[in-house]
Amino acid sequence: MRYWRDKGTPVEKLNMGFATYGRAFQLSTASSQVGAPTSGPAAAGVFTREAGFWSFYEICTFLQGASIQLIEDQKVPYAVKQNEWVGYDNKDSFETKVRYLKDNSFGGAFVWALDMDDFKGQFCGQGNYPLITYLRSLVTQDVQPLPTMETIPNHVTPPINKNPPHAKPLPRPTISTSSNSADNFCATKAGGIYAKPDAPGSFYSCANGITWILNCPSNLVFQDSCKCCNWP
Template identity: 55%
Template structure:
């Protein structure tokens, strides 16, 4: 098949806020035409709430009353219940944290906060710290785990930051797989520890971990089928063996983030969508863009969608 005859993939990046979803999207109708729907399951909370909360929790907090809809679980389930096929929904993974200034001696989730924290030394944006900047911060801070929301936060002095780490990424991936959602997208590649110089976890630790868990997690199920039948899915079995010794390498070229680890492997129906940030941002409806919290500014190579392989 020539390139001009190839079928293009149509995607949209959409709001995770219930009130925006209700007035912005005809979900059953757009789901007919979109191949994937990337749900922005981050930036649920800002300092305007007057308290410190995690911006990308998996679940609502036990004591939440007014914010029971502001979490990843609700957003994805709401899109599905309104008519979007689960296999088309992509969960948003943030490689940055939202930071606040506390105004009292309280420092847990829900502590009073009146502003975004000072800019990070590299990103220079109020209240937004990249993962590699957070790694610098937590060297002298205290990291705590929010049990009911399955995400971490850290405090140092009056600064409070909620973020994702390897542990919360793994929990979210397990949730994604258990509910048969289509995959994941990352905001943003350049906010991960791309150089491997800050976190001691190698290059792109969050993205590499997500990629490996999504692909291997899906293939493990296929390997089980192969063991039961003994005569099908040989290509997947070989792919598993290759993946066990393969490191994910991300190369940035002409505004795209390209994953190269499968360059010598043929896997049926495996798709990796390479999406320029500008086109993804443009796909959000005007109502959604006007009402949703604004994600951080990113470079053109900053978005990546990851769709696990599905056997035909």
């Protein structure tokens, strides 16, 4: 992000990525600190089935009985159990990154990927979507910036993938935006996302009293429970 900012890209058009997965390796020596020798990726997760790539909900299971350390300069954790090592993000590292995001006035946050979080709250004991829910609370604490035609507001999430964790992820469509100055829905509303009862495939985005109408991708409808476009 700093590279593109320093090359002249407007900071409000730069969104910071947040990961709900970790990279895992098999240690080849007794050393486990950052930079320790490895013999390759760690074993594939039970659900994601890709060596060295673990979802957050798989990492939560691994953390039981693991030794957890902090990479001081990056402010992110890693965990070690026997000869397996995984680097990942948690709520504390998300908070550090959002502080950096806001301090530098970047446009917002995006997540890869929704179905890598503990979406049903079955593994981490922190409720549904613990990382994404916490991220949303962090980025919406202040007044939201006005959305533009080029960007999606930082509090709008892509559609939730309802496939089971072992299934191939669905394509992630984008959300188109359009303004409607004749609709004053947001005039008295706090900044945020609201359902549009007369149009299930659309929803309101309010910022600074300005009304924006956003349209879900084809075949999706807005669900107020998750503030997202989803399959009907």
